Amino acid sequence: MAVLDSIHGADIIASRLRELGIDAEALEVYHNSHSMEGYSLVVAPVHLSPQNRSLSDARRLGKRIISHHRAVGLILGEREFRAFEITGTRGKTTTALLLALILSHEMRVVSHTTSGIELWNRGKRSLIRSGLSITPGNLIAAHQIASEERADALVSEVSLGGTGAFDVGVITSLAGDYLIAGSSMWASTAKLQMLSLSDPAARIVANTDTRLSADITFGDGGDVRFCGRSVMIRGESYPLSLGEALDLPAYSDGIAGALAAAISIGVDVQNAADALEGFEGFKGRMSRYQLDGVSVIDNSNSGLKVSGIERALDLASGGRICLVAGEDAESVCEGLDIDALVRMIESRREEIDELVLVGMRLEPHAPRLRGYTARNFQEGLEVARRHASSGDHLVLCVKCFR
Numbered sequence: 001m002a003v004l005d006s007i008h009g010a011d012i013i014a015s016r017l018r019e020l021g022i023d024a025e026a027l028e029v030y031h032n033s034h035s036m037e038g039y040s041l042v043v044a045p046v047h048l049s050p051q052n053r054s055l056s057d058a059r060r061l062g063k064r065i066i067s068h069h070r071a072v073g074l075i076l077g078e079r080e081f082r083a084f085e086i087t088g089t090r091g092k093t094t095t096a097l098l099l100a101l102i103l104s105h106e107m108r109v110v111s112h113t114t115s116g117i118e119l120w121n122r123g124k125r126s127l128i129r130s131g132l133s134i135t136p137g138n139l140i141a142a143h144q145i146a147s148e149e150r151a152d153a154l155v156s157e158v159s160l161g162g163t164g165a166f167d168v169g170v171i172t173s174l175a176g177d178y179l180i181a182g183s184s185m186w187a188s189t190a191k192l193q194m195l196s197l198s199d200p201a202a203r204i205v206a207n208t209d210t211r212l213s214a215d216i217t218f219g220d221g222g223d224v225r226f227c228g229r230s231v232m233i234r235g236e237s238y239p240l241s242l243g244e245a246l247d248l249p250a251y252s253d254g255i256a257g258a259l260a261a262a263i264s265i266g267v268d269v270q271n272a273a274d275a276l277e278g279f280e281g282f283k284g285r286m287s288r289y290q291l292d293g294v295s296v297i298d299n300s301n302s303g304l305k306v307s308g309i310e311r312a313l314d315l316a317s318g319g320r321i322c323l324v325a326g327e328d329a330e331s332v333c334e335g336l337d338i339d340a341l342v343r344m345i346e347s348r349r350e351e352i353d354e355l356v357l358v359g360m361r362l363e364p365h366a367p368r369l370r371g372y373t374a375r376n377f378q379e380g381l382e383v384a385r386r387h388a389s390s391g392d393h394l395v396l397c398v399k400c401f402r
Helices: 010-019 053-060 070-075 092-101 136-148 187-191 191-199 248-264 269-274 305-313 340-352 363-369 377-387
Strands: 001-005 026-027 042-045 064-067 080-088 109-113 117-120 123-128 153-157 168-171 203-207 216-218 223-228 230-233 238-239 287-291 295-298 321-327 354-358 372-373 393-399
Touching: 001 010, 001 053, 010 026, 010 070, 010 136, 026 269, 042 053, 042 354, 053 064, 070 136, 070 191, 080 092, 080 248, 080 287, 092 109, 092 153, 092 248, 109 136, 123 136, 123 223, 123 238, 136 153, 168 191, 168 223, 168 269, 187 191, 187 354, 191 269, 203 248, 203 354, 216 248, 216 354, 223 248, 230 248, 230 305, 238 269, 305 340, 321 340, 321 377, 340 363, 354 363, 354 377, 363 372
Parallel strands: 001 026, 001 042, 042 064, 080 153, 080 168, 109 153, 168 203, 203 216, 295 393, 321 354, 321 393, 354 372
Antiparallel strands: 109 117, 117 123, 223 230, 230 238, 287 295
């Protein structure tokens, strides 16, 4: 068996297959081409271009080809904990972390997101392992850790679809669709494999923007609707005692999706709502805090878009503004739309007192935009702190894993 793309999880998939007694080889296919003649089955990631030489050779030879997601789903098999998989074009991490927070008030929970693999206990989380991406192959490690930790539930964020090895699958959104696989496929097509691979007994929770007939829907017109300081669930209103500083629009779909997923397995609605008492937001997910007298608006995360940077700027008022914006190219696969970011900064440059541009792709624009430069998030923060004083607003918007 050939498992293509060692950069995005082929190694862990092939290793697990060998442990199961299956002859499997992980192949790097971006800088090398391989003949598929001697392989009976080819496992390829959904994002791989059909023009890739190894993949096109497999098709030419009529080899059976399955996705990484499908292979992982078959490998994982039975489990002793409830598994949640969360995918979508936006809001995956926020929804996953909120669901873990809610469940942790009644269960021992492990989460696997771009924030790492973490253990949750009554709303508090501790890091178990960092550095794992949300490619489907890394679910193998997440499931193993959940078993070792004797978890009651595993909440996993998954890139480009689900593996089928879940009790509840959540699709956060299909809005803002984009092309993958050498522009041959829409990302939404890949994400919808969550439905085709799922067990008939699994529950599907979906945002109403997906236009799916899910078991439970959330969002505008859905079974679960966020209403600011309350949530409407199937016609009944429940108050939410959220933190006063929480940016409600940034968390509306995440809260609704997490509540929908929790009640899909029978968690009491009031208990789920109570678990969010005092919630102020997650660091890097439009959170606000003080740093040596400076008011920080922190929206630096792996899913950041230019609209998120503009939204964070909108929240800063009543003082000098220092904006740190850009991308940590070494830690993210898909970068920002640099042209759109430059246009946005140009249009709002007069309201920005200090500007720090992060990443090599923004460096050429620094002279014209009158900005400092930094190589990564940490360096950008250090530059900004030298120019921000007590009473100022520091807006952190760097696309990066944290």
